[in-house]
Amino acid sequence: MNIFRRELKATRKSLLIWCIGIIVMIISGMGKYEGMSVSATGQSMNELVANMPKSLQVILGIGTFDLSKASGYYGVLFLYLLMMATIHAAMLGASMISKEERDKTAEFLLVKPVSRSFVLTAKLLAALVNVMVVGLVMWISSVVIVNNYSHGEYVNGDIALMMAGMFILQLLFLMIGAMIAANSRHAKRAVSWSTAILLVTFMLALGIDLSGKLDLLAYVTPFKYFEAKNVMYGGGLSKVSVGLSVAIIGICSVLTYVGYNRRDLNM
Amino acid sequence: MSVSVIELNQLTKAYGSARGISNLSFTVEQGEIFGFIGPNGAGKSTTIRTLLGLIKPTSGSAAIFGKDTVQHGTEIRKEIGYLPSEVFYYDHMKVKDLLNYSASFYKKDCRSRIKELADSMNLDLNKRINDLSLGNKKKVGIIQGLLHEPKLIILDEPTSGLDPLMQQTFFELLEQENKKGATILFSSHILSEVQRLCDRVAIIKEGKLVKLEKMSVLKADSYKRIKLETTAPIPLHYFQLSGVHELEVKGSMIQFLYKGNLNVITAKLAAIEINNLWLEEPDLEEIFMHYYEREG
Numbered sequence: 240m241n242i243f244r245r246e247l248k249a250t251r252k253s254l255l256i257w258c259i260g261i262i263v264m265i266i267s268g269m270g271k272y273e274g275m276s277v278s279a280t281g282q283s284m285n286e287l288v289a290n291m292p293k294s295l296q297v298i299l300g301i302g303t304f305d306l307s308k309a310s311g312y313y314g315v316l317f318l319y320l321l322m323m324a325t326i327h328a329a330m331l332g333a334s335m336i337s338k339e340e341r342d343k344t345a346e347f348l349l350v351k352p353v354s355r356s357f358v359l360t361a362k363l364l365a366a367l368v369n370v371m372v373v374g375l376v377m378w379i380s381s382v383v384i385v386n387n388y389s390h391g392e393y394v395n396g397d398i399a400l401m402m403a404g405m406f407i408l409q410l411l412f413l414m415i416g417a418m419i420a421a422n423s424r425h426a427k428r429a430v431s432w433s434t435a436i437l438l439v440t441f442m443l444a445l446g447i448d449l450s451g452k453l454d455l456l457a458y459v460t461p462f463k464y465f466e467a468k469n470v471m472y473g474g475g476l477s478k479v480s481v482g483l484s485v486a487i488i489g490i491c492s493v494l495t496y497v498g499y500n501r502r503d504l505n506m
Numbered sequence: 507m508s509v510s511v512i513e514l515n516q517l518t519k520a521y522g523s524a525r526g527i528s529n530l531s532f533t534v535e536q537g538e539i540f541g542f543i544g545p546n547g548a549g550k551s552t553t554i555r556t557l558l559g560l561i562k563p564t565s566g567s568a569a570i571f572g573k574d575t576v577q578h579g580t581e582i583r584k585e586i587g588y589l590p591s592e593v594f595y596y597d598h599m600k601v602k603d604l605l606n607y608s609a610s611f612y613k614k615d616c617r618s619r620i621k622e623l624a625d626s627m628n629l630d631l632n633k634r635i636n637d638l639s640l641g642n643k644k645k646v647g648i649i650q651g652l653l654h655e656p657k658l659i660i661l662d663e664p665t666s667g668l669d670p671l672m673q674q675t676f677f678e679l680l681e682q683e684n685k686k687g688a689t690i691l692f693s694s695h696i697l698s699e700v701q702r703l704c705d706r707v708a709i710i711k712e713g714k715l716v717k718l719e720k721m722s723v724l725k726a727d728s729y730k731r732i733k734l735e736t737t738a739p740i741p742l743h744y745f746q747l748s749g750v751h752e753l754e755v756k757g758s759m760i761q762f763l764y765k766g767n768l769n770v771i772t773a774k775l776a777a778i779e780i781n782n783l784w785l786e787e788p789d790l791e792e793i794f795m796h797y798y799e800r801e802g
Contacts, residue, residue, distance in 0.1 A: 241610040249596070343594035347650070350558045351611040352584040503561035506551075506590075 242348075242358060246335065246365035254369050257327050258376045264320065265377075265384050272312040273388055297448040303468050309389040310397055313381070314467040320377060321405055321462070325437055328370050328409040332416025333433040335362045336499070340426035345504045355500050363417060363495075370409045378402040397471045404465025404476055407484045411461055412437060414491035422498035426505060458483060509536050509572065511658055511689040512557065516566035519552050527552050527713040529566065534691055539684055541704035541721070542693040549713040550693040551591060554662050558588060570658065584612065587656035591663040591693075593647035597636035601646055604635060605653060612654040623649040627675060640667040648676060652683065659683060659690045665699055677703060732771070733761040733784040740778060747774070 285306050288296060304311035336359070339345040348358065378398065385394050415436060420429035444462035447453045457463040464480035512534040519526045527549040534540040544550050555561045557568055559579035568575045570582045595604050601624075609616035624631050629645045638646065644667045651659060659680070665673050680703065684690055694700050700707060700721075707724065709717040717724075729751075736758045745753055749766030758781070764771050775783070 241607060245607060249598075342596070343592070344596060346555075346560065346588070346590040347595060347608070349560055350583055350586065350588045351608070352580050352582075353611060354580045357580075501562075506555065506560065 240361075242353070242361035243365050246362055247368060250331070250335075250365065250369050254372060257323075257373055261320065261323060261373065261377055262380045264323065265316070265380050268316040268319070269309070269312065269384050269388050272306075272309060294449055297445060308392055309385055310392060310394045310471065312388075313385050313394065313398070314471055317401055317405075317467040320381075321408065322441065324370075324373055324377060324405055324409050325412045325461075326434060327373055328366075329412040329416040329433040329437045330430055331366050331369055332413040332418075333420040333429040334416075335366045336417050336420035336495075337423065337426040337429040340505045343506060346506055349504060356496055359417075359421070359496060359499055363413075366413055366417070367410075370406075370413055374402060374406045374409060377405065400470050400475060401465070401467055404470055404480075407476075407481065408461050408465065411484050411488055411491075414488050414495065418491040418495045418498070421495040422502065424502070424505060461487070510534065510569075511536050511538075511571060512540075512691060513569045513572075514553075514557075514566070515568065517553070517556060517563055517568050518565045519549075519556050519561060520564040525549070525552070525713070526564075527556075527710070530710070530713070530715055531566075532708050532715060532718050534689060536689055537684070537687060538706060539680070539690045539692060539704045541700035541707035542691055542710070543695065543700055543707050544693075544710040545695050548710050550695075550710065551662055552713070553710075554588075554660055554691070554693060557660070558583070558586070585657040587651035587654065587659045589647045589651040589659075589661045589664050591666070593643045595635045595643070595646065597634075599635050600631070601629065601633055601635065601638070602631040604646065605631070605649060608650045609653055614654055616653045619653050619655065620649060623652060623679075626679065627672065641669060641672065644668055645672070648679070652679065655683075655686075655688075657688055659688050661690065662693045663695070664692070665694070665696065673699070729763045729765050730768075731761070731784075731786040732764050733759070733786070734775065734780055735759055735782040737779040737781055744778070745774065 288306060291299075299315070304314045306312055306315070334341075339348050349355065381398050381402070382395055385398065412433070416429070416433035419432050419436075420426070423429040423432065440460040441462050443456060443460040447456055447460070447463060461484065464484060465476060468474075470476060510533040514530050514532055517530045518528050520528070525547065530549075530553060542550055542553070552561070556563050557570060557575055559575055559582075562576065571585065573582055575582060599607070605616075605620050605624075609620065620631075624645075627645045627648065629642060629649070633642075635643070635646070644664075648664070651661070661680075664676070668676060677699075680690060680692075690703075692700060692704060704721050706718070706720050708715060709719075739758055740755070740760060742753070742755055745760065745762060747770070749764055749771070751763040751765070753762040754760070
């Protein structure tokens with residue numbers, strides 16, 4: 240309990256900053272929808288997008304969304320929200336484990352009468368709470384803000400589904416970060432590696448959309464698992480994606496515990 | 507029968523390079539203050555970190571309180587207090603909070619003990635860690651290592667950063683703990699402090715045990731520093747006999763280290779005309795240097 244509490248306290252400030260960032264992102268993002276739907280009719284927006292080159296559509300993440308509706312606009316915004324939430328999770332997972340070595344406090348904490356597994360569990364639980372808070376803030380502020388612009392369109396169902404998908408990906412990247420930190424001999428590089436993996440898989444997801452082929456690779460990048468365009472419009476969360484995510488989270492957890500228990504700590 | 511508190515059995519930690527320790531074996535008995543001496547990079551910290559389970563031995567084993575350090579690390583560490591050579595703590599915490607956090611790992615009420623130790627070391631508990639000087643951080647480390655009244659205290663280069671007065675207080679604290687029954691492993695490259703405190707010393711160099719000796723034996727039995735002034739220059743070979751080391755002749759001034767039968771050397775001295783004579787206990791520093799030179 241003491242490590243868990245201490246970690247919650249230590250991450251409090253950065254968590255607050257992330258939450259504010261998320262709320263600002265949603266407000267400013269949906270604010271642009273309001274601006275657009277006033278200046279141009281939604282239909283002309285859709286035409287404009289349809290005339291864009293495909294690559295530009297992909298990069299902007301617009302694709303198949305109906306931009307005349309708040310839900311469609313939120314679907315575009317979701318990609319960026321997902322990016323934020325997963326970057327937070329990956330960095331948190333990696334730094335939560337590696338910071339004792341980075342700050343040279345390992346010689347304090349790990350000589351206490353606690354096993355390494357105990358330390359890991361306490362830290363991962365604290366990270367889980369952080370990730371859940373980010374998810375909840377995302378969810379609540381999305382519901383409140385999107386409903387503000389939706390003109391009566393029902394959006395809460397789709398938002399809930401997207402949030403569920405996001406939460407799974409948050410956990411996934413949290414554990415990838417933790418796994419890297421638990422196995423890395425260089426504490427300072429663990430966070431960079433985690434974010435690098437995240438960015439590479441993100442780029443890969445864009446690449447798959449751009450090429451229109453490479454369907455098999457879609458299993459490699461978690462950003463293809465719960466895309467807004469598939470989740471919305473009655474698609475829901477694909478069973479394969481959920482299964483794959485759970486498997487990756489499970490494997491990462493095992494590797495985290497095994498690696499951290501086995502290796503020498505750096506001082 | 508006395509129980510060994512620490513028992514190293516062919517303990518080896520190999521790194522890629524020359525660092526590490528190889529086949530280290532010695533025991534530290536209940537109630538001892540045990541000096542662990544060697545220059546920087548000799549493997550003192552590596553040994554200690556292996557004992558604490560921070561790093562894993564490549565081969566061999568170690569037991570503390572009769573329990574294997576790899577198998578029973580968590581249990582063993584309940585009764586260990588450790589002061590690392592460099593103290594790093596969570597910068598944004600207050601001293602008080604850090605010490606309470608540290609105490610929360612032991613199932614004891616340590617509040618009065620923290621207060622007592624802080625008073626004796628003259629440390630302000632309300633300051634933040636990152637506002638502390640190196641010496642004050644070290645004090646936090648000392649309190650942190652002693653607050654749960656451990657049965658085994660492991661100190662890695664404990665005096666760096668402490669001023670001489672504080673060092674005095676610290677040594678008194680250690681002697682008190684020792685009287686109460688704590689065993690102490692004291693690693694250092696500063697030999698004078700070991701000389702004062704320790705019952706026995708292990709000297710290591712390049713990861714290998716060079717010498718394991720009682721402090722009294724090491725100090726008394728081994729070497730004498732002999733310095734003399736003669737009326738007339740003496741040929742160099744006059745003192746070249748077994749047991750004489752580091753012979754130095756500067757005109758009529760002669761000095762050397764001697765280990766062996768004292769009657770032999772006094773007979774030699776009696777046979778020449780002497781103006782002046784100094785017979786000194788070499789300090790540990792000299793003994794130490796000597797071991798290193800010979801072994802190296």
